[in-house]
Amino acid sequence: xxxxxxxxxxxxxxxxxxxxxxxxxxxxxxxxxxxxxxxxxxxxxxxxxxxxxxxxxxxxxxxxxxxxxxxxxxxxxxxxxxxxxxxxxxxxxxxxxxxxxxxxxxxxxxxx
Amino acid sequence: xxxxxxxxxxxxxxxxxxxxxxxxxxxxxxxxxxxxxxxxxxxxxxxxxxxxxxxxxxxxxxxxxxxxxxxxxxxxxxxxxxxxxxxxxxxxxxxxxxxxxxxxxxxxxxxxxxx
Numbered sequence: 001x002x003x004x005x006x007x008x009x010x011x012x013x014x015x016x017x018x019x020x021x022x023x024x025x026x027x028x029x030x031x032x033x034x035x036x037x038x039x040x041x042x043x044x045x046x047x048x049x050x051x052x053x054x055x056x057x058x059x060x061x062x063x064x065x066x067x068x069x070x071x072x073x074x075x076x077x078x079x080x081x082x083x084x085x086x087x088x089x090x091x092x093x094x095x096x097x098x099x100x101x102x103x104x105x106x107x108x109x110x111x112x
Numbered sequence: 113x114x115x116x117x118x119x120x121x122x123x124x125x126x127x128x129x130x131x132x133x134x135x136x137x138x139x140x141x142x143x144x145x146x147x148x149x150x151x152x153x154x155x156x157x158x159x160x161x162x163x164x165x166x167x168x169x170x171x172x173x174x175x176x177x178x179x180x181x182x183x184x185x186x187x188x189x190x191x192x193x194x195x196x197x198x199x200x201x202x203x204x205x206x207x208x209x210x211x212x213x214x215x216x217x218x219x220x221x222x223x224x225x226x227x
Contacts, residue, residue: 042220100216102156
């Protein structure tokens with residue numbers, strides 16, 4: 001079953017602008033991860049944020065986590081055409097089997 | 113870094129036949145592997161959790177007799193789609209959890225087309 005809901009479902013911006021994607025989830029989590037997927041290809045792991053962390057950076061990526069609101073955001077700064085892809089959040093739940101459950105994803109298009 | 117491979121990367125088969133997809137962890141041991149399915153422009157749906165030496169755990173709505181999973185070693189899990197139908201056409205992605213680091217790594221996926 002899908003745990004995460006992402007918005008927007010699709011986002012189109014100009015190169016150089018910042019892109020923000022949001023993810024909401026329903027149950028308590030150990031960590032939340034963001035992945036990128038180019039069309040028809042495998043997943044690329046971007047960043048993992050643990051439940052006791054509030055913000056994490058990796059290059060042009062910034063991830064925030066608000067466990068009280070059960071939400072996370074992924075910010076890509078100074079976007080490039082190569083950032084065009086689908087982005088998914090995935091949560092590792094606290095209870096039950098330790099498995100990653102994916103959100104619906106955001107399709108990001110960067111226009112040159 | 114940890115690598116997970118899948119074979120084949122793509123396969124075309126006829127309705128009614130069975131297709132086996134392999135998932136291997138190349139440089140780590142994985143007691144637990146996961147199988148996901150992804151339809152075009154949709155997200156990954158977890159199908160089952162594969163455990164070495166024991167039966168797989170299937171998600172609700174996934175037919176265990178249709179999607180046979182065998183996790184015979186610490187580095188190999190296989191998914192067999194039996195009596196394939198066109199609606200089984202999809203992108204199948206496996207993931208392996210590193211026993212020593214507890215990180216999860218994804219394979220490149222297998223595109224199955226059933227004609």
